[in-house]
Amino acid sequence: MNTNIQKIVFAGGCFWCTEAVFQRIKGVEKVVPGFSGGQIKNPAYREVITGRTGHAEAVEVTFNSDIVTLQTLLEVFFSTHDPTTLNKQGNDVGTQYRSAIYFTTEEQKNVIEAFLKLLNDKNIFKNPIVTEIKPFTAFYEAEVDHHEYYNLNKEQPYCQYIINPKINTLHTHFSDKLKTT
Structure with missing residues (x-):
């Protein structure tokens, strides 16, 4: 097995947004929308959106650390959602929309903690990171109809108003990290 292939789970509000963002990053091999951080096994979307399962809408990101560093993925993550609002991203409100990172190794944990310290030391955000x-x-x-949502529904109002600005942020600040189409 290639030890440079890693997985990490990011929750940055609606998983449609987070999936669309990470799919575009060089070195990211796979992005799967789903749920993490809750109390029940195999929750359905209709259960998670009630907020009673404890899960966050999240994406499991498989990446090649020889091509993209966790540091870069963290920069993208913190640039494309608001990590200072508790259980809320824009009009999406509830614990299922919380900002979260679920690390798979101690090394990832150390990189994340160092990155958060850097953000806090530099006062990057006006409010505390939650x-x-x-x-x-x-x-x-998640169910198959949530996979590739943005890519298949770019004309939907949610995609136009909520996801497009995140994609624009990628093109503005991370153009050298984007996959070529």
């Missing part, structure tokens, strides 16, 4: 940092326990893949 991103939940926890060890990975389980990830449950």
